[in-house]
């Protein structure tokens with residue numbers, strides 16, 4: 001559930017870090033529904049909703065809010081912002097009147113983030129796909145970008161959503177970037193790339 005603290009704004013859970021119990025914005029089911037709608041709108045089907053997304057993935061918050069209210073009569077701008085601002089994974093970004101998803105797009109966007117500064121990056125692969133990745137490189141399948149993690153822990157956490165026993169692939173990001181591969185810093189934990197060619201991939205850190 002999402003609540004609002006008079007001092008610290010929107011938060012998820014029973015109480016704010018200051019101890020305030022706050023006022024209820026969205027219950028669990030509403031959070032789930034609106035969250036899925038916003039994520040879908042900003043990552044996968046902006047055109048279906050007439051959001052006029054620009055090339056960097058931004059849409060007008062008012063237009064998104066109107067589309068949301070058409071679907072969910074109980075929705076409101078405050079409820080939209082309560083989801084965006086309390087998101088714990090940093091999925092969204094707000095700039096003035098504009099909103100965008102920071103990562104996870106299947107629509108063709110051209111995100112303008114700063115260059116990655118991590119020397120090594122990580123990707124958790126399933127046992128079945130690891131050989132083909134090491135041979136062909138990591139390419140996006142349904143998504144616009146390849147999503148890589150800045151820590152081993154995050155890479156394994158992401159991979160475990162899809163496979164029980166992931167294999168860690170280590171990416172020599174600085175070498176790839178020196179050779180002209182674009183790698184962008186989306187959040188503290190997630191970086192995006194068009195693709196990572198196979199020569200920058202290894203199974204252990206010691207080989208890189």
Ligand SMILES: [Zn+2]
Nearest residue numbers: 005008016018
């Ligand atoms: Zn508080």
